[in-house]
Amino acid sequence: MEVKYSRILRQDVNQYNYNEIDIDISKIFKEICELWSADINKNQLRRINRRLDGPGEVYWANQTTNKFLFMLINSDKMILNNVAQLWFEILFEKLKPGKDEFINFIKTEGNNVDENFTNICGFLIARLDKEDSEKYVDGLKSIKESNETLITTPFNSCMDYRSWKNAVSCLIWIQAIFNCARIYEENTNLKNLSEEIEETWINTNRNKFEVNLEPLIAFASRIKENIKNKYV
Numbered sequence: 299m300e301v302k303y304s305r306i307l308r309q310d311v312n313q314y315n316y317n318e319i320d321i322d323i324s325k326i327f328k329e330i331c332e333l334w335s336a337d338i339n340k341n342q343l344r345r346i347n348r349r350l351d352g353p354g355e356v357y358w359a360n361q362t363t364n365k366f367l368f369m370l371i372n373s374d375k376m377i378l379n380n381v382a383q384l385w386f387e388i389l390f391e392k393l394k395p396g397k398d399e400f401i402n403f404i405k406t407e408g409n410n411v412d413e414n415f416t417n418i419c420g421f422l423i424a425r426l427d428k429e430d431s432e433k434y435v436d437g438l439k440s441i442k443e444s445n446e447t448l449i450t451t452p453f454n455s456c457m458d459y460r461s462w463k464n465a466v467s468c469l470i471w472i473q474a475i476f477n478c479a480r481i482y483e484e485n486t487n488l489k490n491l492s493e494e495i496e497e498t499w500i501n502t503n504r505n506k507f508e509v510n511l512e513p514l515i516a517f518a519s520r521i522k523e524n525i526k527n528k529y530v
Contacts, residue, residue, distance in 0.1 A: 327366040334375045340383050347384060354404075355388050360414040379430045382422045386434050389419055389475075393441055393468050400460060401467040403514040413517050416471070420478025423488075438472050439491060445469050446498050466502060467514060469495050474518040477525050484529060 330346075338346075344355075350366070351358050363381060370376035392412075395401050404411040423431050445465035448454055455462040473495040476488040 323361075324365055327369055330366070331369050331373055331375065334370060334373075336375070340380070340387070343380065343384055344387070354411075356385075356415040357404075357409065357411050359385065359411075359418055363418050378422070378426055382426055382430065382434060385415070385419055385422065386437070389415070390437060390441070393438075393471065395464055398460070401464045401471070403467065403471065403517075405513045405517075410517075413513075416474050416517070417478050419475050420480075421482055423475070423479035424482035424485075435476075435488070435491075438475065442469060442472050442491065442495065446494075449498060449502055466499070469498060470514055470518045473499075474514075474521050477518075477521045480525055481521070481528065 347362060348355055350362055363385075367376065367381045367384075371378060371381070393401065405413065419434075423434060426434070445468045448461060448465040449469070473492050476492045476495075479485065480488050480492070
């Protein structure tokens with residue numbers, strides 16, 4: 299079945315300019331939806347997403363979700379938690395970089411890649427069934443707590459700068475996810491978790507990282523301001 303999907307994509311990619319962000323690929327999505335099999339598992343879905351996305355796995359996450367995955371849901375070929383499994387598996391990987399890597403919050407000219415991706419994850423937390431939502435929140439909470447420990451350990455910023463900086467980036471990103479979810483629906487637990495991160499962030503040497511963490515900080519700050527305007 300995946301071979302059929304790939305063939306459809308190659309034919310349409312040759313016909314259209316796939317590099318244009320605003321390209322209309324609804325026809326591709328509709329054809330894939332018609333061919334969709336109930337036997338497709340989460341690993342196969344992720345491989346299909348890689349073929350759909352182009353340069354990475356989340357560059358077109360917004361369009362893939364709104365124009366394709368929701369089409370599958372509306373056709374009763376997928377449930378919302380299948381979408382969450384795809385995006386949160388990728389999110390958790392992005393929040394746990396390799397030993398020699400930095401967390402990379404991607405923003406390109408004309409495409410707010412990880413801003414859109416973060417909004418999707420927040421939307422899913424707000425709209426999933428309570429049990430499913432709590433599972434992903436608990437996963438983020440576990441990552442949050444381990445990174446808070448790393449940040450508050452004395453001299454870690456000097457002894458292991460990469461890990462320390464990644465921990466700061468990770469916490470800011472998780473806070474942005476929680477706050478994105480709160481924009482769709484206020485949640486006391488998410489509010490408390492966000493405030494805990496804020497307190498940790500305030501107690502770090504913020505000035506040392508303000509410039510290096512752009513555009514992540516700018517995005518997280520904008521979301522916090524949206525929350526303030528909505529609920530205060």
